[in-house]
Amino acid sequence: MSKTEIRNHPKFYNVFISGSQERLKLYTKNLDLGKRIYGERLFTYKGTEFREWDPFRSKLAALILENPITNFLSENIKCLYLGASSGTTISHLSDVINTGIIYGVEFAERSMRQLIQNISNRKNIIPILGDARFPDNYAKYIFTHVDLIYQDVAQPQQAEIALKNCNYYLKDDGILILVIKSQSIDSIQKSEITYAQEKRVLEKAGYKILESINIHKHASNHIILLAKKNQ
Numbered sequence: 001m002s003k004t005e006i007r008n009h010p011k012f013y014n015v016f017i018s019g020s021q022e023r024l025k026l027y028t029k030n031l032d033l034g035k036r037i038y039g040e041r042l043f044t045y046k047g048t049e050f051r052e053w054d055p056f057r058s059k060l061a062a063l064i065l066e067n068p069i070t071n072f073l074s075e076n077i078k079c080l081y082l083g084a085s086s087g088t089t090i091s092h093l094s095d096v097i098n099t100g101i102i103y104g105v106e107f108a109e110r111s112m113r114q115l116i117q118n119i120s121n122r123k124n125i126i127p128i129l130g131d132a133r134f135p136d137n138y139a140k141y142i143f144t145h146v147d148l149i150y151q152d153v154a155q156p157q158q159a160e161i162a163l164k165n166c167n168y169y170l171k172d173d174g175i176l177i178l179v180i181k182s183q184s185i186d187s188i189q190k191s192e193i194t195y196a197q198e199k200r201v202l203e204k205a206g207y208k209i210l211e212s213i214n215i216h217k218h219a220s221n222h223i224i225l226l227a228k229k230n231q
């Protein structure tokens, strides 16, 4: 029997918490019972299996722990996830959105193979072997506009890649979550300058930065931008 007391996150749909505000832990309900993706702790509380969501392994968890104002999670959402890797974060998102759908794009074949093994029992993830720099190449797999684009690709020109995908797939009132790793864009320039440059790229293209969240506590040299199309 686990002693962890689980409660609903006060804001984020289908995300669960335990502990005090200063030492908050995050969890999702495991959609694929008994399956671990990255060695995370599994335990049963009141008949439900939960997976601990590690903010040092998942930048989305790190973002939620920073308590953003924008509420980007709800039931049934459609999401385009760029940089799915072997499935750490996308699997938690899959737990959260439940009957929604996530299109997971990844260009490294090895990661894609691991991803497919890891998520084979999850019906709400469609894995796509593709390059996020060329969004039209995977249009044949994505039949709809999406509510959320989450991008975490270690590439230069992260904002440009996000824009191309938003212009192609994001609903007019959809939300972009853009993980920016300054070292992937410019390893010499000060991170703050790189962040400002990426923000300007989005703003010049008509996007409004809703929030800019520093997640250095859990991932050095990373910030996360939440943005929307200006309407």
Ligand SMILES: C[S@@+](CC[C@H](N)C(=O)[O-])C[C@H]1O[C@@H](n2cnc3c(N)ncnc32)[C@H](O)[C@@H]1O
Pocket: 057, 058, 059, 082, 083, 084, 085, 086, 087, 088, 089, 090, 105, 106, 107, 108, 111, 130, 131, 132, 133, 152, 153, 154, 155
């Ligand atoms: C930092 S990892 C993503 C980690 C993942 N988001 C998670 O939290 O579980 C970055 C991933 O982006 C992928 N990637 C980099 N450039 C890409 C591109 N142009 N198109 C698709 N995937 C890309 C890499 O292969 C790598 O798996």
